[in-house]
Amino acid sequence: MITWLHWVDLVGVAVFAVSGTLMAYKKNMDGFGVVVLASVTAIGGGTLRDMILDLPVFWVQDPSFFYAILAAALITIIWLRTKNTFPLGYLLFADAIGLAFFNVMGLQKALTYGASPLIAIALGTMTGVFGGLIRDVICREIPLVLKGELYATACILGGACYMGAMSLNLSPILCLSTGFAITLIFRLGAMKWHWHLPVFQAHDKVE
Template sequence: MFSMSAWFHWIDLAGVAVFAISGTLMAHRKHMDGFGVVVLAAVTAIGGGTLRDMILDLPVFWVSDPSFFYVILLAAFVTILWLRFHSEFPLRYLLVADAFGLAFFNVMGLQKALQYGATPFVAIALGAMTGVFGGLIRDVICREIPLVLRGELYATACIIGGAAYVLATHLDIDSDITLLIALLTTLLVRLGAMRWYWHLPVFAAHEEDPNRD
């Protein structure tokens, strides 16, 4: 049987792998060279967790554990091999890979924040930050509008998943099931938003004034 810390480590590695795939797919879309692929895969995979650990004043998780870089390189290599035999790049693959990475990292950021004494509100914020920041860096580097700033629910999916985690914890649900609930909630909300264009309207629809400067 795996210990709880071992499960957390494997979930963290899974999140790194999925976001590395997301970064590699974006690098392919932007026709980057090998170095660009590695850089983009790495910043996408570890950017959010790095910011989380810095805010919590903890040692950055990848500094003492090279397994994260091995996973990044392996995920990038496998994705490159797959792309060698598939010339087309369906955008949905990037979005789906990003959704899985978002869910994994949201849960890990939330759990780690709670583990080190953060309040539930702060933990939910740090979970969302862990989930979105790597993709934000990726999109900025690639001069894309970041997914977190687009219409469909993105960071909101992390917040909903985080709220589900906190609620399940208060209901004394088994910790493994609580993690699964938060993971699936985040993932399903994000995938649902992609499929049915869920969003949070703020401003009333209006037409742009052509004479406006």
């Protein structure tokens, strides 16, 4: 089980590294910029999670995560060099996949180390959104988590469904799959149909 989760975690890191590399391409960064942006996108959320849980930071203990980042960035660079346009749709899709992966993996790790269900959902959400938030701030973009379409909310819904699956005594793999699927479905649905949680009614600009 631990080996399986480790490989899933590597896949999540690689997918978010692709997202960071695509954003670096959009911003015309050099090779160092690509590595930095791919890395902070891929490991930023998990780093914050481990610090809050007072655990050794995962990538410090296992260099295979950096190998995954470098491999994903290199493959993405090679692919982009054959294209002439920026694949915004691929960036958003890669971000959605990474969001769903990191949400459930962060939640599962928090539960493993004794966090309550509510705190685990919060830490899962943080794991999913924080790397992308750092990426967007570095690139002077409005972070996706702050835009109107469901982003962090998709993580919360996915986390709640994960906990619901646990309460039904489903296997860990089914719990992870349920949380991942719900997070991804809501995020992709929000991207396609612009789902959001309205707070303020439309109003004139305040002078």
